[in-house]
Amino acid sequence: MEQERVSKEITPRSQDFSQWYLDLVLKAEMADYGPVKGCMIIRPYGYAVWEHMQADMDRRIKETGHVNAYFPLFIPKSYLEKEKEHVEGFSPECAWVTIGGGEELEEPIATSEAIICSMYAKWVRSWRDLPILINQWANIVRWEKVTRPFLRTTEFLWQEGHTLHATAEEAQEETLKMLHVYREFSEEVLAMPVVWGPKSESEKFAGAHKTYAIEALMSDGKALQAGTSHNLGQHFSTAYEIEYLDKNQERARPWSTSWGTSTRMIGGLIMTHGDDTGLILPPRVAPYQVVIVPIPPRKGDWSEAVLPKSREVMASLRATGVRVHLDDRDNQQPGFKYADWEMRGVPLRLELGPKDIEKDQCVLVRRDTREKIFVPLTEMPAKVRELLDAIQSGLLQRARKFLADNTTEVASWEQFKAVMAEKRGFLVAGWCGDAGCEAKIKEETKATIRVQPLDREPVAGSCVRCGQPSPAQVYFAQAY
Amino acid sequence: MEQERVSKEITPRSQDFSQWYLDLVLKAEMADYGPVKGCMIIRPYGYAVWEHMQADMDRRIKETGHVNAYFPLFIPKSYLEKEKEHVEGFSPECAWVTIGGGEELEEPIATSEAIICSMYAKWVRSWRDLPILINQWANIVRWEKVTRPFLRTTEFLWQEGHTLHATAEEAQEETLKMLHVYREFSEEVLAMPVVWGPKSESEKFAGAHKTYAIEALMSDGKALQAGTSHNLGQHFSTAYEIEYLDKNQERARPWSTSWGTSTRMIGGLIMTHGDDTGLILPPRVAPYQVVIVPIPPRKGDWSEAVLPKSREVMASLRATGVRVHLDDRDNQQPGFKYADWEMRGVPLRLELGPKDIEKDQCVLVRRDTREKIFVPLTEMPAKVRELLDAIQSGLLQRARKFLADNTTEVASWEQFKAVMAEKRGFLVAGWCGDAGCEAKIKEETKATIRVQPLDREPVAGSCVRCGQPSPAQVYFAQAY
Numbered sequence: 003m004e005q006e007r008v009s010k011e012i013t014p015r016s017q018d019f020s021q022w023y024l025d026l027v028l029k030a031e032m033a034d035y036g037p038v039k040g041c042m043i044i045r046p047y048g049y050a051v052w053e054h055m056q057a058d059m060d061r062r063i064k065e066t067g068h069v070n071a072y073f074p075l076f077i078p079k080s081y082l083e084k085e086k087e088h089v090e091g092f093s094p095e096c097a098w099v100t101i102g103g104g105e106e107l108e109e110p111i112a113t114s115e116a117i118i119c120s121m122y123a124k125w126v127r128s129w130r131d132l133p134i135l136i137n138q139w140a141n142i143v144r145w146e147k148v149t150r151p152f153l154r155t156t157e158f159l160w161q162e163g164h165t166l167h168a169t170a171e172e173a174q175e176e177t178l179k180m181l182h183v184y185r186e187f188s189e190e191v192l193a194m195p196v197v198w199g200p201k202s203e204s205e206k207f208a209g210a211h212k213t214y215a216i217e218a219l220m221s222d223g224k225a226l227q228a229g230t231s232h233n234l235g236q237h238f239s240t241a242y243e244i245e246y247l248d249k250n251q252e253r254a255r256p257w258s259t260s261w262g263t264s265t266r267m268i269g270g271l272i273m274t275h276g277d278d279t280g281l282i283l284p285p286r287v288a289p290y291q292v293v294i295v296p297i298p299p300r301k302g303d304w305s306e307a308v309l310p311k312s313r314e315v316m317a318s319l320r321a322t323g324v325r326v327h328l329d330d331r332d333n334q335q336p337g338f339k340y341a342d343w344e345m346r347g348v349p350l351r352l353e354l355g356p357k358d359i360e361k362d363q364c365v366l367v368r369r370d371t372r373e374k375i376f377v378p379l380t381e382m383p384a385k386v387r388e389l390l391d392a393i394q395s396g397l398l399q400r401a402r403k404f405l406a407d408n409t410t411e412v413a414s415w416e417q418f419k420a421v422m423a424e425k426r427g428f429l430v431a432g433w434c435g436d437a438g439c440e441a442k443i444k445e446e447t448k449a450t451i452r453v454q455p456l457d458r459e460p461v462a463g464s465c466v467r468c469g470q471p472s473p474a475q476v477y478f479a480q481a482y
Numbered sequence: 483m484e485q486e487r488v489s490k491e492i493t494p495r496s497q498d499f500s501q502w503y504l505d506l507v508l509k510a511e512m513a514d515y516g517p518v519k520g521c522m523i524i525r526p527y528g529y530a531v532w533e534h535m536q537a538d539m540d541r542r543i544k545e546t547g548h549v550n551a552y553f554p555l556f557i558p559k560s561y562l563e564k565e566k567e568h569v570e571g572f573s574p575e576c577a578w579v580t581i582g583g584g585e586e587l588e589e590p591i592a593t594s595e596a597i598i599c600s601m602y603a604k605w606v607r608s609w610r611d612l613p614i615l616i617n618q619w620a621n622i623v624r625w626e627k628v629t630r631p632f633l634r635t636t637e638f639l640w641q642e643g644h645t646l647h648a649t650a651e652e653a654q655e656e657t658l659k660m661l662h663v664y665r666e667f668s669e670e671v672l673a674m675p676v677v678w679g680p681k682s683e684s685e686k687f688a689g690a691h692k693t694y695a696i697e698a699l700m701s702d703g704k705a706l707q708a709g710t711s712h713n714l715g716q717h718f719s720t721a722y723e724i725e726y727l728d729k730n731q732e733r734a735r736p737w738s739t740s741w742g743t744s745t746r747m748i749g750g751l752i753m754t755h756g757d758d759t760g761l762i763l764p765p766r767v768a769p770y771q772v773v774i775v776p777i778p779p780r781k782g783d784w785s786e787a788v789l790p791k792s793r794e795v796m797a798s799l800r801a802t803g804v805r806v807h808l809d810d811r812d813n814q815q816p817g818f819k820y821a822d823w824e825m826r827g828v829p830l831r832l833e834l835g836p837k838d839i840e841k842d843q844c845v846l847v848r849r850d851t852r853e854k855i856f857v858p859l860t861e862m863p864a865k866v867r868e869l870l871d872a873i874q875s876g877l878l879q880r881a882r883k884f885l886a887d888n889t890t891e892v893a894s895w896e897q898f899k900a901v902m903a904e905k906r907g908f909l910v911a912g913w914c915g916d917a918g919c920e921a922k923i924k925e926e927t928k929a930t931i932r933v934q935p936l937d938r939e940p941v942a943g944s945c946v947r948c949g950q951p952s953p954a955q956v957y958f959a960q961a962y
Contacts (some may be wrong), residue, residue, distance in 0.1 A: 036554045037600050046549035046616060053550065069526035070533065074516045074637045075623060120517050130813070136526060141621060143555060157554045333610070 019222040030346045033151040040149035040156035050289035068135040118164045119242035126246045134166040152269035160264035166256040173257035177233040180261040181214045184229035193284040193397035194218045194274045199453035211235030217452040219405045220273040223426030225479035231261035281347025285390040290327040293343045297355030322383045349393045422447040432472030434465035449478040499702040510826045513631045520629035520636035530769035548615040598644045599722035606726045614646040632749030640744035646736040653737035657713040660741040661694045664709035673764040673877035674698045674754045679933035691715030697932040699885045700753035703906030705959035711741035761827025765870040770807040773823045777835030802863045829873045902927040912952030914945035929958040
């Protein structure tokens with residue numbers, strides 16, 4: 003009965019997707035609203051997911067030759083002084099930090115580019131100083147009108163890479179390298195398949211020569227931009243007057259890139275895998291990969307046999323490197339605990355009762371398939387490892403199938419509108435390359451061009467909207 | 483000659499300590515000034531030190547039962563709206579983030595307490611929700627009039643723990659537990675010995691029941707507060723109306739603590755170990771523990787034998803978990819490289835030339851003692867490990883000796899003034915407990931009470947300034 007009580011609190015996904023998402027975020031204690039609109043607290047359970055993501059992403063960023071640094075929040079003193087004149091009685095110890103924001107979540111804000119490029123202008127003197135391959139992990143503030151935890155908040159956490167190169171070719175290579183780091187991370191760690199490629203002119207980052215993105219498909223059929231990589235050409239090195247002496251002792255301008263991913267990916271994770279019972283977390287980022295629920299005996303005390311054995315099991319699992327938690331709350335029934343951890347998306351539940359102990363076994367229950375497996379305790383650690391791997395790859399497969407099932411090659415404008423009205427997803431269609439035509443499609447169907455795919459051969463044809471020649475198909479979708 | 487060229491750039495410590503410090507910070511590329519006064523960029527070399535510190539501190543914080551979370555920067559919307567009225571033409575996408583600062587670097591600012599306590603008031607309902615043991619890694623902004631990289635900057639990085647407990651005893655236990663975590667971290671990781679204990683009333687954090695600190699002694703004889711731990715009593719839980727139902731179903735107020743350490747510790751590290759040649763980094767936080775400098779043959783190409791062998795040596799060291807860097811710059815002489823890495827404080831230099839390769843040996847040079855050791859290549863990895871351990875403990879011993887040599891038990895006010903005028907350091911002296919007396923001592927000698935020591939038995943006597951009875955001696959020093 004307890005189990006039902008918890009499940010019922012989650013709004014069914016089919017009934018109200020947006021409320022379902024918020025229920026998962028709040029009830030699984032991934033995040034909470036702050037006292038100020040649009041501000042989010044990342045609670046310990048959600049932050050642990052971020053820590054696992056961050057550790058893995060950081061390793062990938064370093065393995066591709068980058069180093070971390072920290073650039074300050076930018077404080078225009080003139081604003082501060084202006085402020086002091088206006089706000090009477092405002093303590094002089096207080097600082098106003100002003101940060102410019104934009105409408106697009108994944109865009110590096112002007113202040114990052116301003117502070118970082120102005121430092122690069124100071125640091126780079128000779129061709130020997132290139133390439134500059136710096137990343138930073140930071141918080142960032144944007145003024146957003148409509149906010150949703152993880153997806154669009156006034157403040158979020160991210161990593162942003164900013165690189166300088168001697169040639170245009172190197173900058174382009176770097177841009178694509180990081181796009182693929184993001185793609186692999188998304189698939190291998192988050193089990194979140196993506197399509198990837200360049201953005202159209204109207205969707206690219208202002209000032210970029212070319213913007214590339216990875217785009218994932220959420221279970222409501224909308225696309226989520228989960229990471230961007232910009233080839234900035236010489237735009238910013240010109241604006242911030244970055245110059246160096248090349249091998250011929252001549253003055254030259256470097257080529258730059260920037261790329262970023264954020265806590266927004268956690269929102270993608272939730273909307274890719276979650277179901278009506280709650281979160282489903284891929285083992286690689288789950289704070290707890292296994293939760294042990296001890297079943298008390300009908301009569302007698304659980305601390306005599308069940309609890310000591312559970313602790314033993316926990317220790318043996320922990321020794322193999324598995325992140326395991328023992329739910330020894332004595333004021334809750336097993337049924338309540340099952341539902342609680344299902345809601346929090348723990349990949350595997352391990353049940354252990356007096357009868358199991360008699361038989362020297364335990365019960366493992368998969369969160370993704372709900373499959374129940376009886377395992378001798380001696381084989382348990384190996385089985386847990388095997389099941390965690392199976393869940394990780396199973397989630398990716400399931401999401402890949404969903405993405406494939408919801409990717410429609412559309413041949414006509416009528417079909418385009420029908421698919422957008424019905425199930426959405428990715429629509430593969432021809433496009434003439436005209437921004438006006440792109441704008442009309444968005445106006446009439448909410449679909450925008452997500453990427454020009456790099457994962458499939460270009461097929462020439464005609465524009466789905468106007469019928470003019472199309473050099474290649476693009477991916478359309480309604481975006482978060 | 484190259485060597486001299488680099489060394490000469492560093493101002494001798496005895497000549498101008500403050501300039502010596504800045505030379506080390508800037509020339510070793512630990513940090514750089516930002517375009518706005520008081521803003522610091524932590525450059526990759528400095529940030530790598532911070533990453534090693536952070537990883538170790540984070541492990542200690544988690545091992546003592548804490549979890550990480552992330553609380554937002556606080557944005558009072560009323561200020562924002564007020565601002566919009568005043569600043570004409572200011573884009574509505576821009577957000578003003580206002581953060582209150584204080585004079586004392588180690589004090590948690592009001593906004594942290596405000597946002598965190600207001601969330602705790604929402605989360606805590608029952609005695610089963612206690613204790614709350616949350617830490618966060620964050621950036622923080624303070625408006626400071628006089629700034630110095632790492633020691634006092636407009637923005638810095640830190641960790642801040644905020645805990646809630648059911649009893650006053652538990653809160654006190656937590657306060658001391660974290661003080662000792664800081665103490666052990668400082669000694670074991672930074673090789674920076676400290677004295678520790680409670681602050682006097684006038685030096686404690688406003689609103690705290692009791693503030694404890696660790697204080698290190700810099701090589702100019704001034705003390706650096708390197709970490710604080712506050713027992714906040716019920717002050718903040720009362721102010722933010724945090725309440726819960728205790729085991730008897732009665733409403734109760736929890737007891738809270740907060741504690742923090744910051745990038746300021748990097749400044750302490752530099753001023754504890756550095757010398758006129760540059761930084762000296764303890765192996766546990768050194769970005770590179772060993773740098774290999776290949777010596778080219780007098781005639782012929784170094785890429786034939788020296789460079790391949792150096793790469794081999796690097797691989798064999800890296801396989802044992804040592805952080806090693808091969809300096810294969812082909813436009814610099816070995817002498818220049820020696821000086822460069824000495825300046826950057828790399829604990830061990832490994833020299834490898836044609837003659838060494840003939841003899842199947844290499845030369846290891848310690849940064850701390852400059853001792854030169856010839857080692858057969860087969861024994862090299864074991865010797866490197868042994869020397870790194872020896873350098874780590876040697877630095878701590880040296881710093882402990884310095885602290886002991888510069889701790890003076892003073893019996894008279896004349897002696898107090900003489901020691902402060904001459905060599906400073908820690909002055910152990912009686913104090914009557916009166917804040918007015920404390921203020922006079924500061925006014926006349928710049929010395930403040932750093933801590934009431936917990937590392938030595940209290941010795942009763944008389945106040946060094948006024949002669950009134952003193953219940954115990956305290957540590958005085960001029961503070962950073």
